[in-house]
Amino acid sequence: AEWSNNKDMVVNGTVNTQLRDMYLGVYGGLGIGQAISSFFADLMPYLACWRAARPIHALLLDNVLKAPLQFFEVTPTGRILSRFSKDVDILDTSLPSQTSDVIYCAFEVLGTLF
DSSP states (O other), rough: OOTTGGGGGETTTOOOHHHHHHHHHHHHHHHHHHHHHHHHHHHHHHHHHHHHHHHHHHHHHHHTTTOOOOHHHHHHHHHHHHHHHHHHHHHIIIIIHHHHHHHHHHHHHHHHHO
């Protein structure tokens, strides 16, 4: 690497660490920036799906509560609960990870092309 093979670090038999420290600071800053941007890139699909799940769940609950009594006589309680839990589970777990994967692949393709 440029900073590790720099011949200007040894001057008159003493090691000049100022240049090395500057290179390490830039390298460390880039690493911290990458960690922060990666965290937010992974967080955004989860927040978006959580935000989408709230109105969907509210709409489903509103429609179930407004259903006629005959619906509850014919439909088992377990089926209603299963519908709620399955829809919310997909929005909370499957969809965010798949969305994150699609975004990651899109950036890989763009990085390869350009």
